[in-house]
Amino acid sequence: MLNWQAFTEIADRFQVKARYQDREDLRQDIIVRLAELASTRELNEVSMLRVASFVAMEYWRDLLRMPSIGSLNDEVDDGEGDSIELYQALADDKAIDLDEWLDCKRWLRGCPRRLVQIAYKTVSGKALKPKDRMYLSRYRQKELAKAQKALL
Numbered sequence: 494m495l496n497w498q499a500f501t502e503i504a505d506r507f508q509v510k511a512r513y514q515d516r517e518d519l520r521q522d523i524i525v526r527l528a529e530l531a532s533t534r535e536l537n538e539v540s541m542l543r544v545a546s547f548v549a550m551e552y553w554r555d556l557l558r559m560p561s562i563g564s565l566n567d568e569v570d571d572g573e574g575d576s577i578e579l580y581q582a583l584a585d586d587k588a589i590d591l592d593e594w595l596d597c598k599r600w601l602r603g604c605p606r607r608l609v610q611i612a613y614k615t616v617s618g619k620a621l622k623p624k625d626r627m628y629l630s631r632y633r634q635k636e637l638a639k640a641q642k643a644l645l
Contacts, residue, residue: 499541500527507545511552523548608632 504523511519523545530536530544565580601609611625621629 495528495531497524497528499538500524500531503527503538503541503545507549510549512556515552519549519552522552605632 501524504520504527507523508516508520526548527536527541527544536544563579565578565583567579568576569579569582571577571582607628611621611629614621614625
């Protein structure tokens with residue numbers, strides 16, 4: 494026969510170990526765990542206290558393992574000593590990466606003019622002439638050979 498009154502008294506003593514909004518949940522978890530164990534073996538008051546303590550410890554362990562969810566309105570340091578809201582620090586997919594853009598611009602300045610013309614044709618959807626395809630293929634092979642030498 495299960496002693497529900499004893500389970501409830503033990504759980505009431507340990508429910509204060511949880512956060513306020515979770516106290517009833519912890520109380521119910523302790524009662525259920527004690528009932529499960531009492532159905533398979535004899536429990537005295539010391540063993541019930543030990544089980545309740547273990548359930549409370551599990552509660553905190555699970556709570557600490559749960560990832561914390563921050564708000565986009567939280568204040569963060571922007572690296573220059575000022576604080577901004579987190580949503581202001583998010584990357585914009587539509588923003589231009591200036592470093593990459595400058596690198597591309599510099600690369601295009603040093604690039605053969607004919608290759609730039611071929612690139613414009615490709616971007617605009619025009620068909621490439623066989624000579625243009627051959628030029629592009631040779632340029633790619635030459636750049637590939639340079640990249641492979643740099644790796645060695």
